[in-house]
Amino acid sequence: MDSCNGGRRLSCLSIIVAGLSVLASMAVDAWMVALAVGVALSGVASAIAPLSGRRLCLAVLLLASSLLLGLAGGHSLYVSIAASFAASLVASGRHGVSGGLTALLAPLPGLTVQGLGDEWITLYSGLALVAASLYAYEHTGRGHSFTIASVSPLVFVSGPAVALAAALAGLQLSALVAGLTTSYGCPFRRDSGMAFTGVVLVLIGVLAGLLTGFGPGEATYTLWLTGYLFLVAASLVPLSHKRPATSWEAGS
Amino acid sequence: METLARKIADILVMTKPKQLLLLMVTMYGAYLLSGGGLEVQTLLLLTITGIGAAGGVTALNMYIEYDIDELMSRTRGRPLPSKRITPEEALAGITLLIVAGALAGTLINKYVAFAALAGFYFDIIGYTEVAKRRSEWALLVGSIAGSMPALGGWAAGSGSINLEGVLLAGIVFVWQPLHVAFIHYYYEDDYERAGVPTIPGKLGPVYFARLAAASVIAVPALTWTIAVLMGAGYFTAGLVTLMASRALVAVARFSREPSREMARSMIKYASPLVGIVFVFMPVEAALAAGV
Numbered sequence: 197m198d199s200c201n202g203g204r205r206l207s208c209l210s211i212i213v214a215g216l217s218v219l220a221s222m223a224v225d226a227w228m229v230a231l232a233v234g235v236a237l238s239g240v241a242s243a244i245a246p247l248s249g250r251r252l253c254l255a256v257l258l259l260a261s262s263l264l265l266g267l268a269g270g271h272s273l274y275v276s277i278a279a280s281f282a283a284s285l286v287a288s289g290r291h292g293v294s295g296g297l298t299a300l301l302a303p304l305p306g307l308t309v310q311g312l313g314d315e316w317i318t319l320y321s322g323l324a325l326v327a328a329s330l331y332a333y334e335h336t337g338r339g340h341s342f343t344i345a346s347v348s349p350l351v352f353v354s355g356p357a358v359a360l361a362a363a364l365a366g367l368q369l370s371a372l373v374a375g376l377t378t379s380y381g382c383p384f385r386r387d388s389g390m391a392f393t394g395v396v397l398v399l400i401g402v403l404a405g406l407l408t409g410f411g412p413g414e415a416t417y418t419l420w421l422t423g424y425l426f427l428v429a430a431s432l433v434p435l436s437h438k439r440p441a442t443s444w445e446a447g448s
Numbered sequence: 449m450e451t452l453a454r455k456i457a458d459i460l461v462m463t464k465p466k467q468l469l470l471l472m473v474t475m476y477g478a479y480l481l482s483g484g485g486l487e488v489q490t491l492l493l494l495t496i497t498g499i500g501a502a503g504g505v506t507a508l509n510m511y512i513e514y515d516i517d518e519l520m521s522r523t524r525g526r527p528l529p530s531k532r533i534t535p536e537e538a539l540a541g542i543t544l545l546i547v548a549g550a551l552a553g554t555l556i557n558k559y560v561a562f563a564a565l566a567g568f569y570f571d572i573i574g575y576t577e578v579a580k581r582r583s584e585w586a587l588l589v590g591s592i593a594g595s596m597p598a599l600g601g602w603a604a605g606s607g608s609i610n611l612e613g614v615l616l617a618g619i620v621f622v623w624q625p626l627h628v629a630f631i632h633y634y635y636e637d638d639y640e641r642a643g644v645p646t647i648p649g650k651l652g653p654v655y656f657a658r659l660a661a662a663s664v665i666a667v668p669a670l671t672w673t674i675a676v677l678m679g680a681g682y683f684t685a686g687l688v689t690l691m692a693s694r695a696l697v698a699v700a701r702f703s704r705e706p707s708r709e710m711a712r713s714m715i716k717y718a719s720p721l722v723g724i725v726f727v728f729m730p731v732e733a734a735l736a737a738g739v
Contacts, residue, residue: 387512389536393543418554418561422547425565429572433512 394426463503477726482605500549563600657703
């Protein structure tokens with residue numbers, strides 16, 4: 197039970213429902229929506245299954261590389277996503293004020309790359325940052341910072357209005373995760389190896405898109421969504437699962 | 449080199465080859481029935497999707513719950529509980545399988561990728577992690593996952609997901625509880641020891657028999673509906689009706705005198721139903737089209 201951050205039945209339910217919407221949106225020809233929800237949710241899932249020391253460093257290193265490559269190649273979407281993920285990963289390893297501050301800073305690299313001229317972007321970022329800081333101080337937890345950071349790239353993809361809506365929806369979801377569920381017991385634990393696999397798959401998707409220069413495509417989205425599924429699955433491993441710690445986990 | 453080959457063989461064992469074969473039959477059958485023609489490249493990609501996604505998800509299932517496998521005599525000899533393979537090795541191989549399957553599906557079209565990822569979602573998250581250890585109805589969630597290869601096969605041929613495709617996948621969905629619940633009955637002691645609730649165990653053999661009867665009736669009903677919609681497959685529907693009638697008589701006998709032996713024979717009655725639909729119907733449709 198010590199690996200639990202509170203109960204998760206409701207959070208599982210919300211993730212499952214949201215996962216269904218990801219799949220449904222894929223089926224009705226809305227890849228970008230699917231991607232966006234997937235990215236946001238993988239953040240939530242990662243928050244439930246935070247990465248341990250060595251893997252966290254490796255993930256941040258990979259993300260930093262993709263950030264640099266994105267800057268060099270001028271692929272701002274990837275830069276935004278990679279930067280947000282990197283900041284989120286750092287936030288996942290920090291509690292309290294430092295985690296909150298990291299969450300605050302998470303969307304900034306993307307916003308800076310894109311420019312802050314648009315008033316909607318300013319409004320969005322303002323709201324997102326205020327919400328992030330409030331949640332960070334209140335809960336000193338993870339779900340909120342992850343969600344805020346993960347939905348921030350949306351602003352460059354589907355327009356500011358969608359981004360705002362997505363940010364608010366993400367907040368509601370993270371509120372479920374962080375707050376409501378704590379009173380419902382903890383039926384699950386996490387599998388760090390699977391969570392790492394999920395992060396690596398998302399990263400490979402980003403890097404593959406960057407290196408080929410083709411930009412986001414269906415194969416990239418598939419990789420991201422597969423990574424997302426691994427992350428969620430990693431966070432929902434039943435408590436009775438008595439697998440011995442892997443060498444990765446033992447070393448963390 | 450020999451060790452590597454043995455590890456690969458163990459990962460393949462984790463895909464449950466016999467079950468995978470049946471899923472592949474439903475996938476190929478749906479592909480052929482969809483009327484999209486036979487393309488070698490699509491067939492090859494579909495094969496990779498089937499083995500990678502369906503097989504990989506089954507193996508991931510085994511990775512997640514090998515604590516249960518250790519408790520059941522039937523599953524104790526599997527690669528992970530018997531320590532022939534480490535969790536890290538298993539996860540690496542499984543990840544490769546699933547990624548290859550999902551990407552191959554994407555190369556066919558996004559609906560096939562959808563089916564592959566939906567299979568992952570319903571089997572791992574919905575069935576194994578959320579429902580299996582909590583509710584005897586979990587097998588319904590697992591059945592959705594089991595119907596995804598058929599849906600993917602249909603999408604590969606038709607380029608979309610439509611009513612016929614969903615109905616065809618529905619045959620696998622309604623058939624699977626029948627098949628799985630009798631296995632649960634046969635190995636009830638094992639499942640009880642592992643703390644997995646089952647329909648026969650929780651609701652009793654009479655209620656369970658009613659459910660099995662509904663499942664047996666639904667298979668020919670759906671087959672007839674598809675035959676009417678497609679204008680082909682009437683012979684198959686008739687054959688399935690005959691087989692289902694025989695199974696229905698056996699279910700009635702089981703409800704009067706439930707026993708493990710009867711459950712075992714029910715598995716034999718139930719198993720061929722889906723195979724017949726997905727093998728005979730494409731052949732019949734091809735003959736009707738004059739191919």
